[in-house]
Structures are given as C-alpha cells and as structure tokens.
Ligand code: ADP
Ligand code: MG
C-alpha cells in the first residue's frame with residue numbers, strides 16, 4: 001500500500017497553518033548480564049529459546065526477583081536526564097494478552113516510576129540547543145520476539161506460520177517519555193531526530209545499552225498531533241511505533257504532519273491510533289489506542305518495592321559522565337582543531353582512543369595523526385573498529401614517546417605499530433627486534449654517504465662545484481640504503497662535509 005502524494009499537504013503549507021506537538025517514547029534494552037527478574041543470560045543473537053527459565057516463561061508458581069544492576073542503570077539514566085529519583089516505588093502489572101507475553105501481563109512501572117521531571121538540552125544542527133522536558137523514565141521487561149512467515153510484509157496479516165523466541169522475554173527495558181514538545185514549528189522533525197540522537201549518545205556514554213536501533217536495543221515511538229496556529233488545546237495524536245533509525249524519526253514526524261494536515265483540511269478527524277512506519281517513508285494505520293483502563297494496572301504483588309537509598313543515588317550520580325557533545329566541544333577547543341577534523345575523528349570512532357593516548361602523556365597532534373589516519377586505515381583493512389585493534393592507547397603513547405626521544409622517525413613508528421599489531425610485543429621490544437631504531441652511529445651513515453657519492457660521480461662533482469641543491473639526490477640514496485633509519489638532517493651534513501662545502 002502506498003499513499004498518493006495528493007493526500008499530503010505541502011510541508012511549508014502545513015507549518016504556516018498548523019502547530020505540531022510531539023511526544024517521544026524511547027525504549028532501551030539494558031545491557032545487563034542477566035534479565036530483569038531472573039538469572040537468564042541477556043544476550044542478543046543466541047539460539048532461539050535457549051535463554052529461558054520458568055520465571056521468564058511465566059510458568060505457574062515461578063517468582064521474579066529484581067535485578068539490582070538494572071535498577072542502578074535505570075537510576076543512572078534518570079540522573080543523566082536531570083530527573084528526580086523516586087525514593088520508593090512499586091512495579092505494576094500491565095495486563096494484556098499477546099503470544100509474545102508468556103505471563104499475559106508485563107511487569108512495568110505505572111504511577112510510581114523510578115525517575116521523573118527531567119530535561120535534556122539537545123544540540124541541533126545549527127549549533128543551538130533545544131530543551132526537551134522529560135516526564136519520566138521507568139523500568140519494565142521486554143516481550144519475546146514473534147517472527148511471522150508467509151506474508152509479503154513480514155507482518156501477521158497473511159502469515160502462514162508464526163515463530164516465537166522467548167530469549168528477549170524479560171530483558172530489562174527503560175522507557176523514557178518526554179512531555180509534549182511544543183513550539184518547534186517547522187523544526188519539529190529535526191528536533192525529534194536530534195533528541196533521539198542525543199539520547200542515544202548519552203546512553204552510549206553511560207554504557208548502559210548497546211543502543212542499536214537496527215537491532216532493536218533502542219526503539220522509538222513518535223507521537224504527533226497538529227493544532228491550528230494559536231490554538232491552546234492540543235489536537236488528537238497518533239503514535240508511530242518502532243521507528244528504527246534516526247533518519248526515520250525525522251521522516252516519520254514530517255510525514256505524519258503532512259498526512260494529518262490533509263485529513264484536517266478535508267474536515268476529517270484524526271483518530272487516536274498507533275501507526276506502522278514503512279521504510280519507504282510513510283505510515284499506515286495500526287490499532288486503536290488502548291486506554292489505561294484496558295490494562296487493569298495494579299501493584300505487582302510478587303515484588304518488593306524499589307527503595308534506593310540517598311547514599312546509593314549519590315554514589316551513582318558520581319558516575320555520570322560529561323554529556324558526550326559537551327565533552328566533544330571542550331576537547332575540540334583544547335586540541336584547537338576545526339569542526340571538520342573533529343567530525344572525522346568522531347566518525348572514525350577514535351575520540352576516546354585519542355583522549356586516552358593523550359592522558360598517557362602523548363601530544364594530541366601525534367595521537368590524532370596515528371589514530372585518525374594510520375590506525376583507522378589498519379582497522380579498515382582488517383574490517384574491525386579502531387578500538388578493536390590489538391594495540392592500546394598506552395602502547396601508542398609509548399611509540400610517540402620513542403619518536404619524541406628521536407629514537408624513531410614517523411615512518412619507523414608506523415613499522416613499530418605494525419609489529420605491535422602483529423603480536424610481536426611492546427613497542428620498545430618491536431623496535432629492537434626488528435632493528436628499527438634511527439641510526440645515530442655516524443660511521444654507519446658515513447659509509448653509506450661514501451658509497452652513494454661514489455655511485456653518482458657526476459652529482460658529487462656538481463656539489464663540489466657549489467650546487468648544494470644537488471645534495472638531495474645523494475641524501476635520498478643514503479636514506480634508501482639505510483632503510484629510512486638514518487637521520488636525514490645528519491645525512492645532509494655529512495654529504496656536504498664529504499664534498500667540502502658548507503650547508
Ligand atoms: P501512551 O502510553 O498512550 O503511549 P504515554 O504517556 O506513554 O502514553 O506517551 C504519550 C506521549 O505523547 C508523551 O510523550 C506525551 O508527552 C505525548 N503527548 C501527549 N499528548 C499529546 C498530543 N496531543 N500530541 C502529541 N503528543 C502528545
Ligand atoms: Mg507509552
């Protein structure tokens with residue numbers, strides 16, 4: 001099913017007459033070792049139905065226990081989002097029937113979420129920031145995964161077989177819900193994308209989740225409504241589910257704005273419903289929205305309330321890192337590099353590696369040159385990321401120290417790194433074993449100079465006659481003969497001296 005463009009209002013038209021209101025709901029799977037309420041492994045990509053037990057399969061009589069590590073991650077997320085942490089709160093049962101939900105209820109948090117009333121200052125494309133208010137972040141458990149076979153779309157309609165994998169059932173989730181985002185106007189789609197991007201970067205910095213939208217460890221539902229410009233009351237919203245890339249967040253919001261405007265312009269009404277996002281850039285109607293009553297929430301009787309002490313909260317607060325984009329700005333200033341150079345380092349995933357190398361005493365120029373060029377190239381050749389290479393920031397700093405001490409040239413430094421990557425040991429040892437140190441011994445260089453002059457008598461004659469520029473060819477020959485290990489400046493001095501001219 002595709003939607004004719006005539007059913008969409010031109011975007012500029014939409015924002016001239018309507019004001020969008022958005023609300024983002026983001027689910028993140030926590031990368032804890034075990035699941036939320038049982039000891040099963042929390043591991044993406046395992047053989048189906050191997051990480052399961054009576055608790056996460058919802059077998060009668062099985063009792064859940066709260067995963068403390070998941071609670072700590074949820075509190076850290078709340079703190080990073082400037083939320084208040086609830087000193088006491090119960091889990092709730094959210095009752096509904098669906099085959100991916102073995103217990104026929106999901107353990108979630110309803111009116112007693114762990115974190116409330118926060119905000120995130122989101123960096124936008126033009127360098128300004130937009131404050132998104134956070135209503136709450138709460139803990140819950142993921143459902144199993146249904147795979148429908150036999151239908152063209154992979155959806156249940158038309159499917160002949162459905163497969164169930166309960167490995168994901170009971171994986172810890174944190175859902176982060178914004179307050180309505182108002183006043184964004186034409187920038188609404190960009191702000192939605194920027195918010196999800198910032199949230200992803202923040203969660204990655206906290207090291208609480210893989211935040212892989214493509215693998216579903218971060219999932220975004222985008223609520224959108226329109227109201228006539230100047231109107232006080234919000235319009236009816238739709239909720240586009242499981243938008244699975246950053247770009248798609250922007251596309252989905254923009255599409256819903258244009259579609260809803262067409263419905264409203266035609267005198268129609270927006271129905272409160274969920275909508276499916278399609279990769280080719282449109283949304284289609286899903287189910288009518290349930291109300292809270294449909295879920296018959298009540299406090300979960302099988303679990304103790306979560307009551308984090310002030311002490312615990314303060315200890316966790318001390319672990320919250322600087323916001324990644326603020327850290328990037330600070331680092332860029334410290335290193336004195338352009339936006340472009342910074343962007344390359346970020347895109348190559350080497351910022352942390354360069355930072356760690358600098359922390360080991362290296363200059364930022366030296367560390368950037370090796371990680372940003374040579375090591376990224378080595379990583380690409382091997383099909384891994386720079387951080388997966390078999391060399392540490394400490395070792396790179398050691399190589400740079402050898403360069404600073406005049407023991408290695410830049411070229412030899414790269415050969416030492418090759419040796420480290422090949423598992424030949426620490427930099428100093430590779431340098432010795434491969435015989436790579438810069439040749440300081442004048443007698444060795446002198447012999448090479450004499451040979452080179454003897455091999456090119458006409459050039460030697462020119463130099464003796466005062467054509468000092470001609471020395472370059474001899475220096476080059478000596479460097480080649482010494483495999484680049486001689487100090488080029490010293491070679492030049494010795495060549496000129498041998499020809500009886502001053503440098
Ligand atoms: P539900 O459980 O129905 O999805 P939530 O409260 O979890 O409801 O999330 C609804 C999201 O939509 C929130 O981010 C909220 O701020 C936002 N929202 C609420 N009303 C509107 C509206 N009229 N238009 C756009 N977004 C809205
Ligand atoms: Mg919701």
Ligand code: ZN
Nearest residue numbers: 038040053056
């Ligand atoms: Zn289990």
